[in-house]
Amino acid sequence: MKLATLKNASRDGALVVVSRDLTQYVSAAAVAPNLQAALDDWDALAPRLEQLYAALNAGTAAHAQAFDERLCHSPLPRAYQWADGSAYINHVELVRKARNAEVPASFYTDPLMYQGGSDSFIGPRDPIYAQSEEWGIDLEAEVAVITADVAMGASPADAAKAIRLVLLVNDVSLRNLIPAELLKGFGFFQSKAASAFSPVAVTPDELGSHWAGNKLHLPLMVQLSGRPFGKPNAGEDMTFDFAQLVAHAAKTRELAAGSIIGSGTVSNKQGNLHGSSIENGGVGYGCLAEVRMYETIEGGAPTTGFLKYGDSVRIEMFDAAGASIFGAIEQTVAPYPGRR
């Protein structure tokens, strides 16, 4: 099943069911006004959403309309939790290598995860607003899951059963604010701007054999200002799967339905700077920080800059037949114009 949230006058938008091929949608208002409401009572409501989905794909749904992902907000325009792991340890290894530090052994058994701001997500086609280019604006192309209620201390097996939906994320990061903020010891706060999610969230069954071992085994396609920048496979080099990440988040407190747990920047192990870029046959990168780390490791200093006003980011994933699964996150960096 594929779900999306159309922007409307409300803070939570309107829940719609989207056809598998992303061409049609039908309102889900008769089932739930918004996605959070559906997640709050999922076991009772999901079967009714599935019925709409089946009818839509069969061409028998009443009031089906053309779907335009440009009209979408993030599936949860605001959420009660956004917790982001850093499950692709290759990314962490590069960070450490670039500053001549070791990766602690515990990082391979105990996931890194930070609590993110979830009150004001931006839409998948909304600008990335920043008050200064000097903040070091970067994308982070990721996969995330949305959970059901999870008990404190849930095992990874129990956590796996709580995965309701899968979607893509651009976890916008302000790189030049990170070092000073992490030195303070309390983690990321100002250095993480508002995140954007893919127009469409899908149930794991929709991913077929690409969803295996609680990982999504497909390349995550990333473009910067129209040029290919990355295609790392989200199923490769993921040290912690989503069940482990959800269990980590639930270690000392319950998680409520609608919690979003992210993978961290998708990153595949590659040889070196020359061989890692798309144009040189590599799989490229999910964030600018990564190519800058290769540059630092091999050349002593980064040469690639961060995003500037007018630069654009596109993040998307395609199935084996080449069809977009989640729709595209496509955003342009812009100066903040004041509160909408």
Place this chain on the structure above:
Amino acid sequence: MKLATLKNASRDGALVVVSRDLTQYVSAAAVAPNLQAALDDWDALAPRLEQLYAALNAGTAAHAQAFDERLCHSPLPRAYQWADGSAYINHVELVRKARNAEVPASFYTDPLMYQGGSDSFIGPRDPIYAQSEEWGIDLEAEVAVITADVAMGASPADAAKAIRLVLLVNDVSLRNLIPAELLKGFGFFQSKAASAFSPVAVTPDELGSHWAGNKLHLPLMVQLSGRPFGKPNAGEDMTFDFAQLVAHAAKTRELAAGSIIGSGTVSNKQGNLHGSSIENGGVGYGCLAEVRMYETIEGGAPTTGFLKYGDSVRIEMFDAAGASIFGAIEQTVAPYPGRR
């Protein structure tokens, strides 16, 4: 105006207006089903809630009922944001002194703040559930504010205007999990259990002259298992006021209505271990970690233990006439019984 949330079958509870003396309440269902809904449309709805409040205090409200704070959930049982500062630098100074470290100069100009979990708060009279006493269960007695929408980059003056409600917090902390977690560099996650808030949230005008300079100038009364433990004044030694804390949170992203911003453990500067405890004439402490830091500084090691199953915590604040302003947070530590 005083507002509370009664537990009901829904995840968000039922919004009620509470009389100034906390003896009566009246349903606010005709205005907004829950507090988040009221905050979402505050400018339109608050005047109607104020009318109910005036009638309730005048004894003219229809359907007024006896108020029992034991039936309350936290005012926002789940929120879109919980960000907690560490505005009482005395607390940070003691932490650092206990490990022979300096407080960086920037800590006096740049607030510490961490992003907390907000999807599953516990009620003010709910047990503090933990799966192990070895986690080092501690209270943190704090003041917090709930905001309106705030623009990115808002000044402290603008942030001050966005403060809608004031309430108390017990930011439950798992001390023995903190050192390893902070070493990982991503801030608190598992080391912060679910927080509880006071039964009642109040508008700043309700605090009269005690609300000045965006600080709450009253002692925060803390009991441990029925014995006085702390009475630090929340208006003293607060290096950053709430306007500064809200502005800090909004530096690089908008804040949505219903964001909760906390003060951090209330902590007053005192001379030493002997003079700081209540029984020796001091103002005591807002958390067990603080007395343990005095013990470490003066005796080389802490001797006071953390909370055990069966221990209880009570946090409350009284006006000049001795009346409880927010009702009491009163919680007993217990083993986690599984998801409710």
